Amino acid sequence: MRNLNPIVMKFFIDTANLAQIKEAQDLGVLDGVTTNPSLMAKEVIKGQENILKHYVDICKIVSGDVSAEVISTDFDGIVKEGEALAKLHKQIVVKVPMIKEGVKAINYFTGKGIRTNCTLVFSAGQALLAAKAGATYVSPFIGRLDDVSTDGLRLIEDIRTIYDNYGFKTQILAASVRHPMHIINCAMLGADVATCPLSAITALLKHPLTDSGLAQFLADAKK
Numbered sequence: 001m002r003n004l005n006p007i008v009m010k011f012f013i014d015t016a017n018l019a020q021i022k023e024a025q026d027l028g029v030l031d032g033v034t035t036n037p038s039l040m041a042k043e044v045i046k047g048q049e050n051i052l053k054h055y056v057d058i059c060k061i062v063s064g065d066v067s068a069e070v071i072s073t074d075f076d077g078i079v080k081e082g083e084a085l086a087k088l089h090k091q092i093v094v095k096v097p098m099i100k101e102g103v104k105a106i107n108y109f110t111g112k113g114i115r116t117n118c119t120l121v122f123s124a125g126q127a128l129l130a131a132k133a134g135a136t137y138v139s140p141f142i143g144r145l146d147d148v149s150t151d152g153l154r155l156i157e158d159i160r161t162i163y164d165n166y167g168f169k170t171q172i173l174a175a176s177v178r179h180p181m182h183i184i185n186c187a188m189l190g191a192d193v194a195t196c197p198l199s200a201i202t203a204l205l206k207h208p209l210t211d212s213g214l215a216q217f218l219a220d221a222k223k
C-alpha cells in the first residue's frame, strides 16, 4: 500500500523572505514555509526578539505550517528553544537536527503534542529513527545528496517504502529542492511535501509551447 497519509502533495517555500513568501501565497498554491538559520541570516534580522517576530510575521502571511529551527545541540537547550518557538504561534513546527540529542528531543516534543520537522536527513536509517521518535515531518536533503554524487531521489523512494511498510505517519518533506524536475520526481515518488525556492515553483509554470500557443491565440483574436 502506498502513502497512508490522507493528504495531497503540499508545496512549501524554503525561504525567510517575506516578499517571496507573499508572492508564493498569492499564487494560491502555497501550503507552508520552511526556514533554517542560513535563510534567516540572509534576511539580516538583528536580535532574538526580532527573529521571533519574523517567524510570527511569516505565520501571518501563510495559513499552513512554518518550520522554525533550533540552534541548540544539547537536549535541554533544544527543548527550551523548541518550547519557546512552539508558543509563538500555532502554525510553528519546531525544526530539530538529526543528531542523538535531537532524536531524544523529538520524542519529548511528540509526547507534549509539539510538532517537529527532523532536518539534515541524508539516509533512510536516519529517516526511520525520526519516524520512530514521532517526527511530524522528516526532511531529506535531496539537492545536497545530488551535490555529492548520491541519488537524492532514491532516498525519497526508500523512505516512502519504509514508511508505507509500517504505516508511519511522519510526512516526507523533500528538502534542498533545486529545480522543477526535483519537484515533479518527488511527486512521482509520493513525497508528502516539497519545500522549494520560489524559482523552482514558478519554473513549473513554464513551457515554450504555452508561450507560443498563447501568442498565436492572442494574434488570431485580433483578426
Ligand code: E4P
Pocket (backbone or CB within 6 Å): 014, 034, 035, 036, 119, 139, 141, 143, 144, 175, 176, 177, 195
Ligand atoms: C530544508 O528545510 C532546508 O532549509 C533547505 O531545503 C536546504 O536547502 P539547500 O541545500 O538548498 O540549502
